Amino acid sequence: MSTRAPSPAPTWSGRRQSRAAEVFRTTVVPLLLVIVTPPAVVLFWIACTYLDGSLLRLLTAEGLAALVDHFPRPSLAAIEIIVAFAVFELGLLKLLPGKTYDGPVTPTGNQPRYKLNGILAWVVSHGAFLGASYGLGWFSPAIVFDHFGELLITLSASCFLFCWFLYFKGIHAPSTTDAGASGNVVMDYFWGVELHPTLFGVNLKQLFNCRISMMGWSLTVISFAARQRLDIGHVSTSMLVCSVLLVAYLFKFFYWESGYFTSLDIMHDRFGYYICWGVISWVPGVYSITAQYLVKHPRELGTPLTIGLLALGFGAIWINYAADAQRQRVRATGGQTTVWGKPPELIHAEYTTADGKTHKSLLLVSGYWGIARHFHYVPELTLALAWSLPAGFSHFLPYFYLMFLTILLTDRAGRDDQRCRTKYGPFWEEYCKKVPYKIVPGVY
Numbered sequence: 075m076s077t078r079a080p081s082p083a084p085t086w087s088g089r090r091q092s093r094a095a096e097v098f099r100t101t102v103v104p105l106l107l108v109i110v111t112p113p114a115v116v117l118f119w120i121a122c123t124y125l126d127g128s129l130l131r132l133l134t135a136e137g138l139a140a141l142v143d144h145f146p147r148p149s150l151a152a153i154e155i156i157v158a159f160a161v162f163e164l165g166l167l168k169l170l171p172g173k174t175y176d177g178p179v180t181p182t183g184n185q186p187r188y189k190l191n192g193i194l195a196w197v198v199s200h201g202a203f204l205g206a207s208y209g210l211g212w213f214s215p216a217i218v219f220d221h222f223g224e225l226l227i228t229l230s231a232s233c234f235l236f237c238w239f240l241y242f243k244g245i246h247a248p249s250t251t252d253a254g255a256s257g258n259v260v261m262d263y264f265w266g267v268e269l270h271p272t273l274f275g276v277n278l279k280q281l282f283n284c285r286i287s288m289m290g291w292s293l294t295v296i297s298f299a300a301r302q303r304l305d306i307g308h309v310s311t312s313m314l315v316c317s318v319l320l321v322a323y324l325f326k327f328f329y330w331e332s333g334y335f336t337s338l339d340i341m342h343d344r345f346g347y348y349i350c351w352g353v354i355s356w357v358p359g360v361y362s363i364t365a366q367y368l369v370k371h372p373r374e375l376g377t378p379l380t381i382g383l384l385a386l387g388f389g390a391i392w393i394n395y396a397a398d399a400q401r402q403r404v405r406a407t408g409g410q411t412t413v414w415g416k417p418p419e420l421i422h423a424e425y426t427t428a429d430g431k432t433h434k435s436l437l438l439v440s441g442y443w444g445i446a447r448h449f450h451y452v453p454e455l456t457l458a459l460a461w462s463l464p465a466g467f468s469h470f471l472p473y474f475y476l477m478f479l480t481i482l483l484t485d486r487a488g489r490d491d492q493r494c495r496t497k498y499g500p501f502w503e504e505y506c507k508k509v510p511y512k513i514v515p516g517v518y
């Protein structure tokens with residue numbers, strides 16, 4: 075392992091910018107996000123819990139009083155919940171049986187390995203949570219909701235510090251050659267120094283992104299629904315739609331876990347504040363915001379609307395999964411498969427890694443990948459709409475995730491394009507000619 079600060083490792087980001095734009099992108103924006111996002115998560119919780127879900131009331135004297143009275147502090151209870159859950163998930167990742175999956179080759183020619191036991195871990199985690207709470211009475215099923223403020227601030231503060239550990243580890247003891255500091259501390263802290271850090275043999279991205287964040291998100295929503303049931307004696311249809319869709323989406327995530335290892339979070343984004351703090355603090359605080367709002371604002375939707383929203387959501391989950399699976403299947407079979415009943419239309423692309431080796435890859439040009447280059451973001455957004463609509467239209471907060479996701483995915487489609495253009499050069503240009511739109515044909 076190196077003890078010198080490694081120079082920037084090769085990436086496929088391929089940005090060319092003026093100096094001012096570069097400073098804005100690599101210093102101003104990251105600094106702003108690091109300053110603004112931790113309080114934002116707490117403010118959303120206070121607005122949801124004490125101000126009837128109104129962000130505007132945060133700006134009033136009443137909002138100020140709520141801030142003073144309810145601003146959460148890290149607590150022993152929160153630390154115990156977080157540590158117990160993290161250790162439990164680490165144990166499941168390590169101990170449950172599962173195949174080994176070789177991830178995509180990195181720009182410096184490494185190939186990370188993952189253990190595929192996500193479905194089993196999902197079943198055990200949910201079984202253990204429901205069994206220990208409802209069955210054995212060890213804790214209330216509403217435990218996450220009841221400690222949510224403390225949990226958010228504890229997660230946020232501890233992860234903020236952990237990202238500094240990642241920064242120094244990346245500089246002084248990187249796990250692979252896919253590491254490198256730019257010298258700009260703000261950007262290196264925000265974006266991360268390492269692509270695939272490991273600690274005692276544990277792949278941190280798989281542990282944090284998948285097993286702690288995604289699993290925690292699902293259990294959080296279940297705990298929110300449990301709190302509502304304890305409060306009003308039943309789970310309202312609005313909460314039912316929202317939580318069933320969310321839990322189903324997260325089950326799909328674990329069913330598709332190997333596909334996640336070929337996504338941008340894993341292949342491209344370094345493990346710094348953006349990803350690490352994002353999955354540990356932003357995901358619980360923002361991704362479950364509609365369910366959080368619904369706990370105290372139950373609405374009954376009526377059977378047709380309930381069924382309609384569930385159908386819309388499940389349809390979106392299916393199309394999103396089918397699109398992701400299509401490109402995975404085409405690559406796994408070397409193109410020897412069918413897409414929508416026909417042989418796939420393919421571009422046989424090549425790319426070169428930093429070690430000078432040339433690799434071959436397939437770009438799918440038919441099926442969902444022939445509609446637009448990121449058409450699968452449409453069902454991802456449709457699903458978020460389906461689980462947000464049960465909240466009605468009296469407040470903006472339950473739609474914050476939908477708005478955030480729209481911005482995130484629009485930016486992501488552009489970033490991915492840039493990455494793939496640098497990686498595949500003329501092969502990507504050929505794909506863009508055949509499939510000219512990024513997300514919605516005729517629009518973007």
Ligand code: NDP
Nearest residue numbers: 178337338339394398401436437438439443450451454490
């Ligand atoms: P994508 O699934 O869009 O994968 C992008 C990569 O796929 C590219 O970098 C390229 O990688 C490969 N690729 C691109 N075009 C083709 C093609 N035509 N044929 C074959 N391979 C291609 O990555 P995302 O990470 O954006 O999305 C993954 C999933 O996660 C999606 O379902 C998305 O909706 C979801 N998501 C959810 C978010 C949330 O917060 N809820 C946020 C972001 C994503 P290569 O180098 O291998 O060629």
